[in-house]
Amino acid sequence: MDNLKPRFHLPGFMNNLKLNYLIIKMMQNMPEYFYDVEIASVYDAFPPSMWNGGRCIGGVICSDDYITGVAKLFNEMGIPLRFTFTNPLIDKEHLDDPFCNNVLKLCNNGLNEVIVNSEVLEDYIRKTYPEYKITSSTCKRLTDPERVAQELNKDYHIVVLDYDLNNKWDILEKLPHKEKLEILADSNCMPNCPRRVDEYETVGRQMIVYNEHLKKYPNKPFRMSDYSDKTMSNTFNCPSMHMSPFDERKRPYHVSPELIFEKYLPMGIHQFKISGRGSSHLYVIELLMYYLVKPECRDEARFFYMHNLEKNGVVKIDNV
Numbered sequence: 001m002d003n004l005k006p007r008f009h010l011p012g013f014m015n016n017l018k019l020n021y022l023i024i025k026m027m028q029n030m031p032e033y034f035y036d037v038e039i040a041s042v043y044d045a046f047p048p049s050m051w052n053g054g055r056c057i058g059g060v061i062c063s064d065d066y067i068t069g070v071a072k073l074f075n076e077m078g079i080p081l082r083f084t085f086t087n088p089l090i091d092k093e094h095l096d097d098p099f100c101n102n103v104l105k106l107c108n109n110g111l112n113e114v115i116v117n118s119e120v121l122e123d124y125i126r127k128t129y130p131e132y133k134i135t136s137s138t139c140k141r142l143t144d145p146e147r148v149a150q151e152l153n154k155d156y157h158i159v160v161l162d163y164d165l166n167n168k169w170d171i172l173e174k175l176p177h178k179e180k181l182e183i184l185a186d187s188n189c190m191p192n193c194p195r196r197v198d199e200y201e202t203v204g205r206q207m208i209v210y211n212e213h214l215k216k217y218p219n220k221p222f223r224m225s226d227y228s229d230k231t232m233s234n235t236f237n238c239p240s241m242h243m244s245p246f247d248e249r250k251r252p253y254h255v256s257p258e259l260i261f262e263k264y265l266p267m268g269i270h271q272f273k274i275s276g277r278g279s280s281h282l283y284v285i286e287l288l289m290y291y292l293v294k295p296e297c298r299d300e301a302r303f304f305y306m307h308n309l310e311k312n313g314v315v316k317i318d319n320v
Contacts (some may be wrong), residue, residue, distance in 0.1 A: 014046065043273075
């Protein structure tokens with residue numbers, strides 16, 4: 001296990017595109033600032049992907065040129081895009097969605113990957129786009145060790161563990177195929193959250209309704225309040241959504257960089273997911289600094305990073 005490096009999956013190739021691109025370039029050009037780690041993928045979905053799950057996405061419908069441009073940007077550095085097609089409500093009637101199928105066709109180069117939750121969608125992607133590596137999503141909320149072991153024994157490239165099992169060392173030690181196991185390092189959910197599955201279903205329902213709206217009213221702005229009876233958008237007011245990265249570190253299942261090197265790597269676990277898709281840029285910046293940069297270099301690395309982001313208009317520092 002001595003040669004294993006942590007492999008990080010970064011949040012957001014849409015809203016965080018420049019944040020992720022710049023940190024990867026800094027890792028290439030200023031390696032002395034960084035832990036000895038690798039970037040395994042950047043995960044997200046292009047709007048308005050009906051198959052997307054986990055977090056709602058909206059905005060302008062992405063053009064073919066934009067989709068292929070983003071894929072090329074990261075793929076040329078050897079980094080896959082990993083599509084978050086984890087909507088648990090996708091059924092046979094949704095499989096012919098033209099936008100999601102077009103995304104998979106445009107990015108079908110053997111490098112890019114897909115995260116799945118719906119068995120129907122998983123079977124469809126395996127048969128229609130067999131070049132894609134498939135990840136089993138944490139959205140499945142598998143907390144039974146036997147079911148996690150069964151999942152790891154299936155034909156998945158990666159299986160993302162439920163956060164509640166992050167520090168269950170007796171369970172982790174017994175799991176097979178630890179090289180396929182991915183740890184959600186910084187979840188902000190409460191321990192044993194009773195509403196997590198319901199939230200994923202609500203997000204999935206919202207994505208379906210949003211896409212149905214775009215097809216029916218292409219020139220009419222979408223307002224969630226017009227569809228609250230279908231989307232159940234008024235049923236969730238989770239306090240964990242407003243936690244800071246520093247609050248997250250107090251959670252019992254939190255995974256620190258020290259734990260990664262001292263506990264997980266010796267066990268053979270080396271895949272780690274950083275959350276933050278849909279979060280503010282400052283939130284994501286803190287996570288990137290925490291997990292990728294050596295503690296003694298963080299102040300200096302943050303300065304150069306923020307300076308470049310400001311020059312590119314990503315964050316505004318002056319006149320705060």
